[in-house]
Amino acid sequence: xxxxxxxxxxxxxxxxxxxxxxxxxxxxAVEVSETEVLTFAVRRMNIFDxxxxxxxxxxxxxKYRFLPNTAGAKNAEEAVRIAKLADASxxxxxxxxxxxxxxxxxxxxPVETLRAxxxxxxxxxxxxxxxxxxxxxxxxxxxxxxxxxxxxxxPIGSGQGIINPLNLxxxxxxxxxxxxxxxxxxxxxxxxxxxxxGADGVLLNTAVSGAKDPVKMAEAMKxxxxxxxxxxxxxxxxxxxxxxxxxxxEGISVVE
Amino acid sequence: MKLIINGEDLELNEDVKNIEELITVLxxxxxxxxxxxxxxxxxxxxxxxxxxxDGDQLEIVHFVGGG
Numbered sequence: 279x280x281x282x283x284x285x286x287x288x289x290x291x292x293x294x295x296x297x298x299x300x301x302x303x304x305x306x307a308v309e310v311s312e313t314e315v316l317t318f319a320v321r322r323m324n325i326f327d328x329x330x331x332x333x334x335x336x337x338x339x340x341k342y343r344f345l346p347n348t349a350g351a352k353n354a355e356e357a358v359r360i361a362k363l364a365d366a367s368x369x370x371x372x373x374x375x376x377x378x379x380x381x382x383x384x385x386x387x388p389v390e391t392l393r394a395x396x397x398x399x400x401x402x403x404x405x406x407x408x409x410x411x412x413x414x415x416x417x418x419x420x421x422x423x424x425x426x427x428x429x430x431x432x433p434i435g436s437g438q439g440i441i442n443p444l445n446l447x448x449x450x451x452x453x454x455x456x457x458x459x460x461x462x463x464x465x466x467x468x469x470x471x472x473x474x475x476g477a478d479g480v481l482l483n484t485a486v487s488g489a490k491d492p493v494k495m496a497e498a499m500k501x502x503x504x505x506x507x508x509x510x511x512x513x514x515x516x517x518x519x520x521x522x523x524x525x526x527x528e529g530i531s532v533v534e
Numbered sequence: 535m536k537l538i539i540n541g542e543d544l545e546l547n548e549d550v551k552n553i554e555e556l557i558t559v560l561x562x563x564x565x566x567x568x569x570x571x572x573x574x575x576x577x578x579x580x581x582x583x584x585x586x587x588d589g590d591q592l593e594i595v596h597f598v599g600g601g
Binding site for chain 2: 294295296297298304317318319320321322323325328332333334335346347349359362363364366367368369434435461481482483484
């Protein structure tokens with residue numbers, strides 16, 4: 279079970295809702311993934327287009343917990359405002375702090391992320407900060423009281439996978455709250471790797487929504503995360519430099 | 535009555551007294567939306583008791599896909 283704040287989840291896959299080809303594909307992908315947590319962004323509504331459809335109208339709201347993000351915020355104050363807007367919807371179970379500090383890399387601003395986390399914790403939110411893979415920053419976020427730590431595997435939407443497994447492992451080892459690897463996952467092997475490193479969950483979006491077949495990829499990610507978790511719990515073998523035969527050396531039948 | 539909604543000026547001819555009526559006039563009644571009225575974020579139950587007056591500044595936002 280994955281426990282974040284007061285919530286418990288069977289699934290360790292948290293799924294983003296951006297950039298799907300259409301709502302039907304998205305709905306199928308979400309169902310197949312068996313995720314229990316969906317992320318959203320808060321944006322201005324086009325008030326001149328009353329018929330604009332929304333994905334939230336397509337799904338059974340009771341089946342999911344919602345993790346809106348503060349994407350678009352450049353500083354802590356903006357993040358808090360977006361979080362409060364999300365909260366006023368009544369569909370905000372947890373909040374993903376996302377304060378971007380660099381438009382090109384979309385890497386998070388560590389100082390503002392820390393400030394926003396502190397401010398939102400004071401407001402009583404269940405706070406999951408998206409952070410870089412900085413080990414000390416992750417520790418400081420946890421010390422503030424963050425309910426989970428969400429280090430990026432690599433830049434958002436880049437699909438580069440885990441570029442610093444060592445840092446992720448350090449973050450996972452030191453943490454007493456769940457560590458959710460968020461951003462940069464490209465393929466099922468990346469997701470499985472994150473779980474094998476000991477991550478408590480994976481948050482991904484583009485890897486599924488941008489796949490040639492998003493529904494199939496959603497299933498692949500579900501299975502990869504389950505496999506990675508099982509592998510972590512089972513405990514992998516140590517690495518040796520040379521071979522070690524699996525078959526016994528004794529009793530080999532040879533023609534003399 | 536002139537309102538500023540999502541940064542744009544909107545001239546309203548209809549008689550609109552509160553946020554709930556404004557949402558109806560805009561045809562957004564069944565939408566899952568969040569309203570910020572003059573920098574104050576409103577809960578849904580506050581829509582019917584929050585008066586709208588000339589020159590008010592409103593942000594109407596909703597959830598969109600995101601990661």
